[in-house]
Amino acid sequence: GNAGDRNNLDPWHGGNDLVKAVAAINKNVVVVVHSVGPVILETILAQPNVKAIVWAGLPSQENGNALVDVLYGDTAPSGKLPYTIAKSANDYGTTISGDSDNFREGLFIDYRHFDKADIAPRYEFGFGLSYTNFTYSDIAVEGTAKSGAATGDVIPGGRADLWDTVATVSVTIANSGSVKGAEVAQLYVGYPASANAPPKQLRGFEKAVLDAGASDTVSFKLLRRDISVWDSTKQNWVVPAGEFTLYVGSSSRDVRQTGKLTVA
Numbered sequence: 001g002n003a004g005d006r007n008n009l010d011p012w013h014g015g016n017d018l019v020k021a022v023a024a025i026n027k028n029v030v031v032v033v034h035s036v037g038p039v040i041l042e043t044i045l046a047q048p049n050v051k052a053i054v055w056a057g058l059p060s061q062e063n064g065n066a067l068v069d070v071l072y073g074d075t076a077p078s079g080k081l082p083y084t085i086a087k088s089a090n091d092y093g094t095t096i097s098g099d100s101d102n103f104r105e106g107l108f109i110d111y112r113h114f115d116k117a118d119i120a121p122r123y124e125f126g127f128g129l130s131y132t133n134f135t136y137s138d139i140a141v142e143g144t145a146k147s148g149a150a151t152g153d154v155i156p157g158g159r160a161d162l163w164d165t166v167a168t169v170s171v172t173i174a175n176s177g178s179v180k181g182a183e184v185a186q187l188y189v190g191y192p193a194s195a196n197a198p199p200k201q202l203r204g205f206e207k208a209v210l211d212a213g214a215s216d217t218v219s220f221k222l223l224r225r226d227i228s229v230w231d232s233t234k235q236n237w238v239v240p241a242g243e244f245t246l247y248v249g250s251s252s253r254d255v256r257q258t259g260k261l262t263v264a
Contacts, residue, residue: 016043023047076131078182085123112198126251132177136256143167147241162225174215182209187220192242
C-alpha cells in the first residue's frame with residue numbers, strides 16, 4: 001500500500017515488470033493505462049515489442065466496449081492528455097511535501113512549468129493521436145480590447161465585465177486522412193512580456209468531427225478574463241497593454257496557427 005495517494009510515478013503493482021514479461025514473449029503488445037494522473041512510461045517505451053500505448057484514464061462500465069472499438073479501428077481515438085507526461089519525475093520540478101506548502105511555483109505548473117524551463121516532455125499537455133490526420137489553416141482574429149482593470153459589478157465569479165467577449169478566434173480544420181475522425185483544437189494565449197505570465201496558457205478547446213476529406217471552421221470566444229492577470233496591489237483583474245499571441249494547435253507543443261491581438 002501507499003502512505004499517501006502515490007509514492008512515485010511508476011505504474012502500480014509492478015506494472016513495469018508486467019509489461020516487460022508480456023513483451024518478452026509477444027511481438028505485438030498494446031499497453032492500456034488506467035491512471036488518475038501522469039505515469040512515467042520510459043521503461044514501457046523501451047520494450048521493442050510494445051507497439052502502442054492507449055491512455056484510457058479512469059474506466060467506466062462501458063470501458064471494455066470503448067477499448068475494443070478503438071483497438072479494432074471501428075472508432076478513431078480523439079482524446080487529449082489533460083496533463084504532461086514527463087521523461088523523468090524530476091522534470092516536474094516538485095517534491096512530495098508532508099507539511100504546509102507555500103506554492104512557490106505560482107502559475108508555473110505542468111505544461112506552463114515545462115514551457116518556462118524549456119523541458120522536452122515525453123508527451124505534452126493536450127497530446128493525442130488519431131487514425132487520421134488533420135491540417136489547420138486560415139486563422140482569423142476579430143475584436144478589440146482595452147487595457148486596464150475590470151470595472152463591472154461584483155457577481156459570482158468576479159466583476160461582470162470579466163465575462164464580456166473581447167475577441168473571436170477562428171480556424172479551419174480539414175481531415176486530410178482516409179478515415180473519419182475528430183480533432184480537439186486548442187487555443188492558447190501568450191501575454192505581453194510585462195505580464196510576467198507563462199509562455200502560453202490554455203483558453204479554450206473545440207472538437208471537430210470530420211469525415212475523410214471534409215473540413216470545418218471552429219471558433220473560440222476570448223473573454224476579458226482570458227487576457228487578464230491578477231494584480232495583488234489593486235486586488236483586481238487587469239488587462240495588460242501590449243501584443244498578445246494567440247496559438248491554435250493540436251497540443252500545447254504542436255501549434256499549427258498563430259495570430260495576434262494588440263491591446264492599447
